[in-house]
C-alpha cells in the first residue's frame with residue numbers, strides 16, 4: 119500500500135532582515151529611511167517529501183537552517199517563497215519554545231494545552247501526568263516562573279506537554295539534547311510509540327547518535343541548501359566526515375563562510391534554473407515583499423492625514439473647517455517641528471549608516 123504524503127516542501131526559501139538595532143525596524147517603514155538593511159538567506163530552495171510513519175532527522179552545521187526549516191513546517195514562521203503542504207496536525211517542541219518565562223510551569227502547561235486546542239477538563243485530567251512526566255526538578259518548581267528554570271527543565275516541561283498530545287506530525291528541535299540520560303530514554307521510547315502508531319517525526323539534533331537511534335531517513339542541510347538526503351546509514355557517515363573537516367577551520371573562517379553564504383543567493387536565479395517548475399514556487403509571498411517607495415510614501419501621507427484629523431478633533435474643529443483652514447490646526451511652529459523631525463530621521467538613517475560597521479567577533 120502506498121504511504122500517505124504528510125509533508126511536501128518545494129523550493130522553500132527564507133530571507134531574514136539583519137536588524138542591527140531597533141531603529142532599523144522603524145527605518146524600513148519611513149519614507150525617507152534607507153531601504154538597505156542587510157539581508158540573510160537562511161533557506162535557499164529546500165525541497166523534500168515526508169511520508170506517513172517516516173522519522174526524518176535533519177542534520178547540518180550550526181546556522182545551516184535546520185530550525186528555520188522546522189519552524190516553517192510547523193507554520194510558526196512563513197517562508198519567503200516556495201510551497202509547503204502539510205497533511206495533518208503538527209506539534210513542535212524545541213528548547214523552551216512557546217514557553218512564557220513570566221508564567222509558572224503550571225500556567226505554561228495550561229497555556230500550551232489551550233493553544234493546542236484542549237478543553238479545560240482535558241487539561242485538568244492530564245495536568246498531574248504532564249507534571250510527573252517532566253521529572254523531579256520541574257515538579258519541585260512547578261509553581262515558580264519558568265524564567266527560573268534551566269534550559270533542560272524548560273525542554274522537559276515542553277516535551278512533557280507535547281507527549282500528552284496526539285499530533286499527526288511530531289517536530290522536535292534539539293529538545294532531547296538538553297535532558298539527562300533517563301529523560302532521553304523516555305523521549306526515545308515515546309517517539310518509538312509514535313512511530314509504531316504510524317505517526318510522522320521530524321527531528322533536529324546535533325547528536326548523530328540520537329539521530330541514528332531515532333531516524334530512518336536523514337536530510338542534511340548546509341547553508342540553507344539540501345546537500346544530501348536518504349537513508350540514515352548512508353547520509354550520517356558522510357555528514358560526520360564533512361563536519362570533522364569543517365571543524366578544523368578557525369572560528370573566524372567559519373564566521374566568514376556563514377556571513378557570505380547568507381548573500382550568495384538569488385531567487386530569480388533559482389527560478390531560472392528550474393524552468394519546468396510552476397513560477398508560483400518562486401514568487402515572494404506578499405507579506406515578504408519590501409515596501410516600495412510609493413507604498414512608504416502612501417503610508418506616510420495616510421499617517422499625516424490621521425494626525426491632522428486627530429489634531430482637528432482635539433481642537434474641537436469640524437473636519438470640513440479644519441480642511442478649509444489648516445492653519446487653525448497646524449501652526450507654523452508645528453510645521454517647523456514636523457519638518458525638523460523628518461530632517462533628523464533622514465540624516466539619521468542615511469548619514470549615520472555610513473559610519474556603522476558590522477563587527478563579527480572572532
Ligand SMILES: Nc1ncnc2c1ncn2[C@@H]1O[C@H](COP(=O)(O)OP(=O)(O)OP(=O)(O)O)[C@@H](O)[C@H]1O
Nearest residue numbers: 134135136158160179180181182183184185186187
Ligand atoms: N530572526 C532571524 N533574523 C536574522 N537571522 C536569523 C534569524 N533566525 C535565524 N537567522 C539566521 O539564519 C541562519 C539559520 O539559522 P537556524 O537557526 O535555522 O540554523 P540551525 O541550523 O538551526 O542552527 P543551530 O544548529 O546553530 O541551531 C543562521 O545564520 C541564523 O543566524
